[in-house]
Amino acid sequence: MRPGPYERHRELLDDVVGALAAGECRRPFTEATGQDAADAGMRSTRTAGKVFRSLLGRPFVLGQPGALGQVRTESSPYGVALAIAYPRCDPAELVAAAGRAAAGWRAAGTYERAGLAVEILRRLNTRSHELALAVHHTTGQPLHAAFRAAGPRAQDRALEAVAQALAESERVPADLRWESAERGGRPLALRGTCTLVPRGVSLLVGCPDFPLWNGYPALFAGLVTGNPVVVAPHPRSVLPLAITVLVARQVLAEAGHDPNVVTLAVAEPERRVHRRLATDPAVRIVDFTGSARFADWLERHARQAAVFANRTGLNTVVVDSTDDYRGLVRGLALSSCLCSGTVRTTPQNILVPERGFPTDEGHRTLRDLGADLGDAVDRLLGHPARAARVLGAITADEVRDALAEAARYGPVLHASGPVVHPGQTPADLRSPLLVRLRASDEPIYTREWPGLVSFLVGTESTSHSLALLRRTMARHGALHASVHSTDPLVLAAAETAALDAGVHLVENLDDLPADPSSARADLPGAGAHFITGRFRVVRSRRHAPATAPVPAAPDRPTVAARSPAATVALLDV
Numbered sequence: 001m002r003p004g005p006y007e008r009h010r011e012l013l014d015d016v017v018g019a020l021a022a023g024e025c026r027r028p029f030t031e032a033t034g035q036d037a038a039d040a041g042m043r044s045t046r047t048a049g050k051v052f053r054s055l056l057g058r059p060f061v062l063g064q065p066g067a068l069g070q071v072r073t074e075s076s077p078y079g080v081a082l083a084i085a086y087p088r089c090d091p092a093e094l095v096a097a098a099g100r101a102a103a104g105w106r107a108a109g110t111y112e113r114a115g116l117a118v119e120i121l122r123r124l125n126t127r128s129h130e131l132a133l134a135v136h137h138t139t140g141q142p143l144h145a146a147f148r149a150a151g152p153r154a155q156d157r158a159l160e161a162v163a164q165a166l167a168e169s170e171r172v173p174a175d176l177r178w179e180s181a182e183r184g185g186r187p188l189a190l191r192g193t194c195t196l197v198p199r200g201v202s203l204l205v206g207c208p209d210f211p212l213w214n215g216y217p218a219l220f221a222g223l224v225t226g227n228p229v230v231v232a233p234h235p236r237s238v239l240p241l242a243i244t245v246l247v248a249r250q251v252l253a254e255a256g257h258d259p260n261v262v263t264l265a266v267a268e269p270e271r272r273v274h275r276r277l278a279t280d281p282a283v284r285i286v287d288f289t290g291s292a293r294f295a296d297w298l299e300r301h302a303r304q305a306a307v308f309a310n311r312t313g314l315n316t317v318v319v320d321s322t323d324d325y326r327g328l329v330r331g332l333a334l335s336s337c338l339c340s341g342t343v344r345t346t347p348q349n350i351l352v353p354e355r356g357f358p359t360d361e362g363h364r365t366l367r368d369l370g371a372d373l374g375d376a377v378d379r380l381l382g383h384p385a386r387a388a389r390v391l392g393a394i395t396a397d398e399v400r401d402a403l404a405e406a407a408r409y410g411p412v413l414h415a416s417g418p419v420v421h422p423g424q425t426p427a428d429l430r431s432p433l434l435v436r437l438r439a440s441d442e443p444i445y446t447r448e449w450p451g452l453v454s455f456l457v458g459t460e461s462t463s464h465s466l467a468l469l470r471r472t473m474a475r476h477g478a479l480h481a482s483v484h485s486t487d488p489l490v491l492a493a494a495e496t497a498a499l500d501a502g503v504h505l506v507e508n509l510d511d512l513p514a515d516p517s518s519a520r521a522d523l524p525g526a527g528a529h530f531i532t533g534r535f536r537v538v539r540s541r542r543h544a545p546a547t548a549p550v551p552a553a554p555d556r557p558t559v560a561a562r563s564p565a566a567t568v569a570l571l572d573v
Contacts, residue, residue, distance in 0.1 A: 004112060004115060005112055005115030005116045005118070005119050005255060006111040006112055006114060006115030007115070008115060008119070009114075009115050009118040009119065009122075010115075012028060012118060012159075013114060013115075013118065013162070013163060013166060015028075016028075016159055016160065016162075016163040017163045017166060017167050019163075020160070020163055020164060020167060021167065026156075026159075027152075027153070027156045028156065028159070029121070029125050029151075029152035029153075029155040029156045029159065030152040030153050030156050032125075032152070041122075041125075041126040042125060042126050042128055042129070043126055043127060043128075043129055043130065044129070045129045047129075048127070048128075048129030048130040048132075048133060049129075049133065051127075051130050052130050052133040052134065055084055055239070056080070056081065056082055056083060056084060057081065057082075057083040057084070058084065058085065059084075059085040059086075059087075060084050060085065060086050060087070060239075060242055060246075061087075062087055062242075062245065062246060062249065062263075062264055063249075063259070064087055064089050064094065064097070064260070064263050064264065065089065065093050065094070065097045065260065066089040066090035066092075066093025066094055066097070067087050067088070067089050068088050068089060068090055069087075069088050070085035070086065070087060070088060071085070071086055071087075071088040071266055071267055071268055072084065072085055072086070073086075073235035073236070073238060073266065073268060073269070074138050074235070074236060074237070074238055074239065075236075076137040076138070077137075077140040077393035077394065077395045077426070077427055077428060078136075078137060078140075078393060078424045078426060078427050079424065079425070079426035079427070080137055082137060082138075082239070084238075084239060084242075086238055086242060086264070086266040087264070087266070088266060088267050088268075089263070089264075089265065089266075091265055091267075091273055091276050091277050091280070092280070094230050094260075094263045094265055094277075095201055095230060095277065095280050095282045095283060096282070097260040097263060098201045098228035098229070098230055098260055098261070098263060099200070099201055099228070099282055100258070100260070101228050101257075101258035101259075101260040101261045102198070102200065102201070102226075102227075102228050102261075104257055104258055105226060105228060105257060105258070105261045106198060106226045108257065110165075110166060110169045110170075110196075110224065110225075110226075111166075112255075113223060113224050113225075113226065114162055114165070114166045114224050116223075116251060116252065116255055116257075117158075117162045117220050117223050117224050118159065118162060119251050119255075120220075120247055120248050120251045121155045121158055121159055121162075121220075123247045123250070123251060124155060124243075124244060124247055125151075125152060125155050127243065127247070128147065128150070128151035128152060128155075129147065129151070130243065131150040131151060131212065131240055131243060131244075132146040132147035132150050132151055133146070134150070134239040134240040134243060135149060135150040135211070135212065135237070135240050137239075138211075138236060138237035138238070138239055138240065138395075139208065139209050139210070139211070139236075139237050139339075139342070139392075139395060140339075140340065140392045140393035140394060140395040140427075141209075141339050141342075141392045142339070142388065142389050142390065142391070142392045144389060145338070145339055145389075145392065149210050149212065149213040150212045150213070150240055153213075154212045154213045154216055155216070157213065157216055157217060158216035158217060158219070158220045159220075160217075161216070161217040161218075161220045161221040161224075161530075161531075162220050162221075162224050164221070164530075164531050165220070165221050165224035165225050165531050165534075166224060168531045168532050169196055169224075169225065169535075172194045172196060172537055173194055174193060174194060175191070175192075175193060175194075176190075176191065176192040176193065176194060176539070176541070177189070177190070177191045177192075177544070178190045178191075188543075189543070189544045190541050190542065190543060190544060191541070191542060191544040192539055192540050192541035192542060193539070193540050194537055194538070194539050195537070195538045195539075195540070196225075196226075196535045196536070196537055196538075197535055197536045197537070197538050198225055198226030198227045198534065198535050199227060199284040199285050199306060199534055199535060199536070200227060200282065200283075200284030200285070201227065201228050201229075201230065201282050201283050201284055201285070202218075202222040202227040202228065202229045202230070202283070202284070202285035202286075202287065202534070203229075203230050203232060203277050203278055203283045203285065203286045203287070203305075204218050204219055204222070204229055204230070204231045204232065204287045205232050205234075205274050205278070205286065205287065205288040205290075205294075205298075206231065206232060206233035206234045206237065206238075206241050207234055207237075207288075207289050207290040208234040208236045208237050208290075208395070208396070209237070209339070209342035209343075209344075209451075210289075210342070210343075210344060211233060211234065211237045211240045211241050212240050212241070212244065214289035214290075214310070214344065215231070215241060215244075215287075215289075216244075217530070218287030218308065219231065219244070219262075219287075221530065221531055221534060222285060222287070222534060223248075223261070223262070225531065225534040225535050226535065227284070227285060227534055227535075228260070228261045228262070228263075229261070229262050229263075230263050230264075230265055230277060230283070231244070231245050231262065231263065231264050231265065232264075232265040232266075232273060232274050232277055233264070233266060235266070235267075235268070235269045236395060236396070238266055241264065242264055242266075245262050245263065245264040248261075248262040249262055249263075265277060275297075275301070278298055278301065278302040278305070279301055279302055279304075281304050283302070283304070283305050284304070284305050284306065285305055285306050285308070285533075285534060286298055286302050286305045286306070286307045286308070286309075287308045287309075288307075288308070288309050288310070289309075289310040289312070289344070290310075290311075290312060291311070291312060291448060292311040292312070292313045292448050292476055292477040293448065295307075295309035295310070295311045295477065306533050306534070308530060308533070310479060311476075311477030311478065311479065312344055312448065312477075312478075312479055313448060313473065313476050313477030313478035313479065314348055314349055314445070314446060314448065314472050314473055314476050314477070314478050315344075315345060315346060315347045315348050315349075315478050315479060315480050315481065315482075316347065316348070316349045316350075316351060316468075316469050316472065316473060316478060316481050316482070317332065317347045317349070317350045317351065317481070317482045317483075317484070318351050318462070318465045318466060318469055318481070318482070318483045318484070318485075318494060319350065319351065319352045319357055319369070319465075319484050320353075320357060320462040320465070320483065320484060320485035320486075320487060320490045321357050321358045321359065321484070321485050321486045321487060321490075322357070322359050322360070322484045322485075322486065322508070323359070323360045323486050324360060324510070325359035325360055325361045325364065326361075327510045328359075328484055328510060329369070329372050329373055329376045330376055330510060331509075331510025332347065332350065332373055332376075332510075333373060333376035333377045333379075333380050334380065334390070335347050336373075336377065336432040336434070336452070336454050337377060337380060337381065337390050337391055337431070337432055338390060338391075339391070339392050339451075340391050340392050340393070340394050340399070340429075340430070340451050340452055341399075341432060341450070341451025341452040341453070341454075342392075342450075342451045344479050344480075345479060345480045346451060347454060347482065348445070348448075348449055348453065348454055348455065349445050349454075349455050349457055349472070350369075350454060350455065350456050350457065351457050351459050351465035351468055351469065352366050352369060352456060352457070352458060352459065352465070353366075353458070353459055353460070353461050353462055353464075353465065354366055354458040354459065354460065355461075356368070357462075358486075366436070366456065366458050369456065370413035370414075370434065370436060370456050371413070373413070373414065373434060373456075374413055374414035374434060377414055377431060377432060377434075378414075378431075381419055381431055384419070384420055384421070384422045385422050387419045387421075387429065388419075388421045388422060388423070388424075388427075388429065391419060391429045391430075391431075392429075393421070393424070393427040393428055393429055394428045394429070394430060394451075394452075396450065398450050399430075399450045399451050399452060400428075400430075402449050402450045402452075402453050403416045403430060403433050403452060403453060406433055406435055406444075406449060406453045406455075407433060407435065409435060409437065409441070409444050410435045410436050410437045410438075410441065410444075410455075411435070411436045412433070412434070412435055412436075413434040413435065413436050413456060414431070414432065414433065414434040415431075415433065416430050416431050416432060416433035416452060417430065417431050418430060419431055430452060431452075432452045432453070432454060433452060433453050433454070434454050434455075434456060435453075435454075435455050435456070436455075436456045436457075436458070437455045437456070437457045437458070438457070438458055439457060439458065439459045439460065439464065439468065441457070442472075445457055445472075446472050446475070446476055448476065462485070462490055463493075466490075466493050466494060466497045467497075469481060469494070469497050469498075469501070470497040470500050470501055473498075473501035473503050474500065474501040474502070478501070478503045479503070479504065480503065480504050480505075480506065481494070481497075481498050481501070481503050481504070481505050481506075482505070482506045482507075482509070483505065483506075483507055483508070484507075484508055485507075485508070491507055491508075494507070495507075
């Protein structure tokens with residue numbers, strides 16, 4: 001008999017769960033390159049190109065309920081006519097279908113769900129180059145960057161969410177027994193069970209720039225913890241998540257489950273389908289990574305749901321001192337340019353003391369840093385082919401408008417200008433804009449500006465910079481902060497400020513802020529709560545004779561090196 005999905009992938013899951021517990025990193029999809037990737041079934045770039053082209057100009061068939069017609073919302077910044085027609089379904093019917101699928105999905109249990117999640121990821125891995133093309137043509141990312149953000153690295157990030165969800169589910173014992181001595185009588189014995197109860201239908205609101213990198217953790221954490229997921233992509237970048245939903249539905253159907261455990265919600269922007277779904281009373285979880293404005297809206301209006309909102313916000317760099325000035329400048333230049341400033345760790349505000357700061361090349365002033373940073377950007381983008389590989393293409397009018405507006409607010413240290421793409425004439429490439437501001441210009445730099453806009457903000461001192469870091473990020477949100485200093489006291493103060501603001505911090509690292517996929521696949525938001533917030537624990541208790549043995553738990557798969565009492569099955573209400 002063919003083994004079940006959990007047994008097929010048990011060794012991999014055991015390895016990743018063990019690595020998480022030990023604080024180690026496992027990247028099985030990323031490390032399977034070359035012949036290993038081919039042996040695992042990954043399509044070649046040529047085959048992926050043919051498959052991608054076969055999708056263009058045709059209906060994207062999913063077989064979902066509530067179909068009302070078709071919708072086309074995407075255009076490629078590279079001049080390729082996408083014209084893919086997605087099913088436009090009634091949002092209420094999608095939520096209802098997900099609710100009907102919940103009972104069967106909860107009955108599958110944690111282990112089968114985890115195994116099926118890994119099977120979905122393995123199928124997606126075979127289509128990595130196709131997914132990269134989808135991201136490239138919908139977000140404008142350079143093709144190699146799209147592969148990093150949509151291929152094996154994104155799948156490893158999702159696998160970490162699967163393993164974390166499995167590990168958190170195992171922490172609660174399934175079977176309980178208590179005995180307490182009663183005065184003048186026999187001991188009182190109770191036995192009971194602990195059940196992990198999924199919250200219910202989950203909504204994933206896709207972002208326009210990194211739909212898979214930002215969306216996969218929520219999608220797979222929701223599935224493994226027993227919650228059906230309605231995926232609502234951004235209208236500009238539907239195809240990457242549509243392919244993901246198609247693969248997930250195929251795997252679910254083959255395993256005998258209702259494919260409506262995962263559905264796709266697409267509509268024209270003016271229909272505001274994300275807001276309608278987010279406020280549906282039956283939606284119990286909402287996931288979103290993107291602008292602070294929409295994250296705030298979700299938290300105010302989706303009151304019936306647990307909202308996991310990761311704000312891109314005001315990513316900030318504090319410069320105090322450095323023993324590698326050239327590395328600092330190169331890192332800031334790359335961070336400002338990469339993927340046209342759409343990377344979730346792109347710095348917006350660079351806080352530097354007005355009096356300057358010490359470096360391994362002597363004292364550097366604010367003006368020196370601005371000039372050197374502008375020169376580094378020009379060198380980086382000086383070769384057209386390299387510029388195209390770094391920048392990618394702009395897809396949003398708000399980026400163009402922001403570049404024109406921000407240049408009016410202060411001295412321009414590096415002007416934004418057009419960059420010619422050597423192979424794609426229609427592509428709109430721009431160099432980043434760097435504007436100098438004073439600390440008193442807070443209304444300007446506390447706005448969330450779209451990609452390619454950065455501000456060099458002069459402060460009274462490093463202490464003043466850290467105070468601004470704490471205050472602005474706590475009020476307006478951020479995903480990352482960075483500090484450059486050779487002083488341990490400054491590093492400690494920066495860590496405290498980041499903790500106060502609830503923001504991830506990197507210290508004296510020049511490449512990490514520019515390329516999050518080079519680091520371990522970190523879960524978004526609040527770590528373990530990103531998983532445990534998706535279910536609740538319910539206990540039931542009953543009398544048991546003091547001498548009666550506790551009934552054995554039903555047979556279910558166990559994870560190596562774990563107590564059998566730690567195994568659970570997730571149930572829904």
